[in-house]
Amino acid sequence: MISWGSSGRLEYWVVGTDRDTAIALSDAFCKPRVERVDMTARECLADRTNEDHGFLMYHRIVADALANAKPASSAGHNGGYQWGIHRYSSSLPLGFAGQLEIHPEGDQITLLHEYWHSIQMSFIHRTDHQIRKKQMGPVRFSEGSAVAMAEITAENLWATGRLSRAASQGDPWPNFKQRMINKMNFIQEKIQDCDSVLPDTYEGVDGRLAYKSGGWAVAYLLYRHGRGVLRERFHPRVAELGWEGAFQKTFGQTSTQFIEEFKGFLGLPLEKQIEILPKF
Numbered sequence: 001m002i003s004w005g006s007s008g009r010l011e012y013w014v015v016g017t018d019r020d021t022a023i024a025l026s027d028a029f030c031k032p033r034v035e036r037v038d039m040t041a042r043e044c045l046a047d048r049t050n051e052d053h054g055f056l057m058y059h060r061i062v063a064d065a066l067a068n069a070k071p072a073s074s075a076g077h078n079g080g081y082q083w084g085i086h087r088y089s090s091s092l093p094l095g096f097a098g099q100l101e102i103h104p105e106g107d108q109i110t111l112l113h114e115y116w117h118s119i120q121m122s123f124i125h126r127t128d129h130q131i132r133k134k135q136m137g138p139v140r141f142s143e144g145s146a147v148a149m150a151e152i153t154a155e156n157l158w159a160t161g162r163l164s165r166a167a168s169q170g171d172p173w174p175n176f177k178q179r180m181i182n183k184m185n186f187i188q189e190k191i192q193d194c195d196s197v198l199p200d201t202y203e204g205v206d207g208r209l210a211y212k213s214g215g216w217a218v219a220y221l222l223y224r225h226g227r228g229v230l231r232e233r234f235h236p237r238v239a240e241l242g243w244e245g246a247f248q249k250t251f252g253q254t255s256t257q258f259i260e261e262f263k264g265f266l267g268l269p270l271e272k273q274i275e276i277l278p279k280f
C-alpha cells in the first residue's frame, strides 16, 4: 500500500445486489478454502448465511438499502489469520456504484479504514482469539485509529494527487477539517448520554461515539507524537508489551491518564481543538 506498506496476503470480497451472484461469489470464496483445508465444505456453506459476516448478510444490507432508497453499507475484516490471510467482506460500496447520491470519497475512506485494520493485525502473531482481541486494544483505539489514519491519509493522498477523486453527486464532499468538525459536533451532542467520552463498545450510541471520539483522540496522539507513531513505534511493541504496555511506553502515560487529559481537550473551544489537526 502506497502509504503504509503491505500487511500481507489479503482477500477483499465485495458482494453485489443480485442474490444468485452473491451465492456464486460465496462458492468462489469456498473453493480455495476447501481445497486448502481451511474449512470443510459444510462449514463454508454455513458461513454464507452467518448473520455477523456472511455473504448473504452483505447482500441483504444493500438490497434493502436500494429497495427502500435508504443508504446502508457494511464492510469488515473478518479474520482469516488462521489461514494466513486477511479476510475482508463488504457490501456493494454505493458511492463507487453511483447509487443514492453517496459520495465515492466516503468509500475510498472506508477502504483505507479497513486496510488500517490489517496493518494493526499484521503486528499480532498469536492465534488465540481472546489474546488477539486484547492486543487490538479497546474499540475507541482500534476503531479510532482506523478512523484517524483513514481520514488523514485519504486527504493527504487526494491533496498530493496520488489518489484521484471520483466526481461526487449531490452536495460537495466536505474537506478534512469539516469532516472532523462534524465528528466533534456529534461528540459534543452525545457525550452527556454516554458512559464514557471514549467508550469501549460497538453497541448503540456509545459505539458510534467510540469511532468519532476515538478518531479525535488518535488525531490528538498523532499531533503530539508524530503521524507515523502508530506504525513505527506503537504497533511493533504490542506483541511483546501488550496493548496497555505499548501505549505507556509509546505515549508516556497510562491509557486512563490519557482519557482524563482528552476530557480536558473536549472542553476546549472548537477553534482550539482544530489547531491539532494536520493542514492540507
Ligand SMILES: [Zn+2]
Binding pocket: 113, 114, 117, 142, 143, 146
Ligand atoms: Zn473499523
